[in-house]
Amino acid sequence: GLDNAKIISKDGEIYKSSLELSGRGLENGGWSQTIIPSAYYDNGKKLKLKADGVLVNANKKVELKIDDKYPKKIDYFGRKVIIKDVKYSNGHLTIKYTTDSSIAYDGGCELNGNSAISTSYEAGSKISGIEFENVEKKDSYALDLRLVLKYRYPINIEIENK
Structure with a gap:
């Protein structure tokens, strides 16, 4: 685009x-x-x-581990994404992250091939949140943020x- x-x-x-x-x-x-x-x-x-x-759709799977220390920086096609927090509770997995201005918007996240049930954005802090339901508890997950990059x-x- x-x-x-x-x-x-x-x-x-x-x-x-x-x-x-x-x-x-x-x-x-x-x-x-x-x-x-x-x-x-x-x-x-x-x-x-x-x-x-x-604007370019950029799909890249990143490994998420519940037990990692957060915040954690992730290289997303040369852009910086910071995973602020990952929480698992009763089949729900919530991820909070921030990006820089070279990322236009989220294109619809997936976790192990399943779409997010909700997304949120905290305007003052520029923190995006995504939530997945019916998630089996595992040590790690494949997260595809499907971000749209600005060039x-x-x-x-x-x-x-x-």
């Missing part, structure tokens, strides 16, 4: 997307993007597409309004 994407008319009008745009890979190695026309776009033949960078790669291209 594109981070902070906007389309600019030849007259300088800015049409900012409320959703991030995502492209589709082509067989020849290029990419394709369809932008749905609307009454908000002028009828000019040329528009500009600008974005601060790109600063400014985009400023002219596109044709067809």
Whole structure:
């Protein structure tokens, strides 16, 4: 996807997307993007597409151990994720973690292939929390945070309004 994407008319009008745009890979190695026309776009033949960078889904399984000492730093594709706390109680496993600003958002966590039942975010502390239910107590678990990473790669291209 594109981070902070906007389309600019030849007259300088800015049409900012409320959703991030995502492209589709082509067989020849290029990419394709369809932008749905609307009454908000002028009828000019040329528009500009600008974005601060790109967003990339990053799936990486990390091993979690209940008995480890926390907080614990984890390398997540060169980014820092800090597991603040891991708690197991009566079939529920709760994990709290923080990330830096190069991580856009969570893409839906999994633990040993099962999706989280709830997520939370503590705004003042920037701590994310995820909870899993019906978890069998084990020494370790495979956690996939499925984070979406931001790469600063400014985009400023002219596109044709067809």
